[in-house]
Amino acid sequence: MFFRWDWLRPQLTAPIVPTLGPVHPDALTVGIFEDVLRAADTGGFLPYDKDRRWGGEKDEKVLHEDVVHHPERTLIPTLTRRGRGTVKVFAYGLPDGVVDEAAELAAKLTAGYDVAGARVVRPLSPETTHPRGTRIQLKDFTAGSCPAPDGPVRPITAWPTAVQKTFAPFAEAMAADGLAFLHTQMQASRCGPVLTAAVEDRIVGAIGPMEVLPDAIGRPQLMPQYFAVLPEARGQGLGRILWQAAMHWGQSHGAAYQLLQTEVGGPSDRLCRAEGLASLGFTHTTAA
Template identity: 50%
Template sequence: MRDQSAPEGPVFGVPYVPTLGPVHPDAITPGLWEEVVANSGTGRFLPHDPAARWGGAKDGQILTGHIEAASGRVMVPTLLGRGHGLLTAHHYGPLDVDQALEDAGKLAADQGAAEARIFWLAREPHPEAGRCRRILLKTFRDVEPPPEPGRVLTLHTASAGVRGTWPGFAAAMAHTGFAALGDRMRAGGTDEPVLVTVAEGRIVGAIGPMATLPDPLGRLRLLPQYFGVLPDHRGTGNGRALWRAAMHWGRRAGADYQLLQTELGGASDRLCRSEGLSTLGFVTVITV
């Protein structure tokens, strides 16, 4: 059955809205879905869209005429660009992977997209099916563990010598997004603080940029950050020091919670679980 309406949060099962990303479970409402659909394809950002921080236009749209909802299963396709664009089929509930891949490929061809993939959103992980990420919820407490004194610095207040090592760090950690962040910083696209750890006069770990944004219900959300430590400096407390400094920043900024995604079984995943974050579900990404 094809229908541009979408089930409410409990039917979706996993708090993730196509074109918007992870959303607090309490904020998954019919009203939010209607807002997302109405905004789709306009090029505008919703006021609570975390991607709005980077400016520009909102690319991507929901293909409302191809939504499928039946028998406890939902499929919502989105299209990013055309010609060389990307078709993503977001699947909630039971999934026949082979059939889903075939259907996504056909829909991509019909829409003129060069690539296709499926997002399988489920309550349990399916790492055997492809790249799997965990959706986590951090709820801020009245008192967060304090950061280690002097261990974590703010990049823009560090010495000129330390700041001069940032491009090398960003390039070495390009796979975590720091290279893209460095490009935005050079272009004046963000002046939000980045927290760093330093060893022997050079940056060896970073988390940021630090920023907050009201969610669809008006609660303040700490936005996801790029987060990474150079391989030869892992296992020495840099990651936990950065994480706790970031959470301390968020608490002082008045954030109520943070949503983030981690690679299943990775260093950030292990750290976040040890820090008591709640698992809301899993996203398995499979390319056609």
């Protein structure tokens, strides 16, 4: 075993794991950190990796020979060759100096692996006074019912053909939110259902794919979705209706929970806070 849990556990101010992203607090064990180290040698996906839905080979891997593990701090660097390549160093540790040390390591590894990007990811606790970056939120489906909302939301396949055809221009308009990528997966029949909102026979919002997979401890988790509403259709409550429909789908299909990442202060963040989701902490990413 590489990691000492008595060193690492006090440093985990937010439940985020390199290459995997947020995990349920109950799944946050030394084993999951050991798993990502082993996966770096194979280039494959862990059975509970959300990215395995898209097939192929795992792009991001832990640089296990460059991990720094001490009682007061743990630095875990990862490498992705996507685009011009990026090194990210996850800086676990309470002293502020851990960020500077992580930035130095990121810069060194960026040069060594000949990639363009260097980032530091700093987990922050839920009690952070002035939160910034991304909030990790938990929707617990066992805590209460998630009724189906009233509104113009259906699976894309439930709309008339003429309405379904409007998804393509919608997806292209919302490419920055990942909808163009989602559309390619839909066309290839490589993902679960996508819920859509239509106004005047035109798709103006979507959330999906809707999929439930077991997490690291076997608990059914509603996977993260792409989620967007056209700017001109906002302010009508469609985003909330889409989100509530997604939560109803997840609960109806046996999910125990969902983890969401929202930009602090952004529309999705405000929606989740209004819906009473539990905040598990934050991650703040900076250029090294």
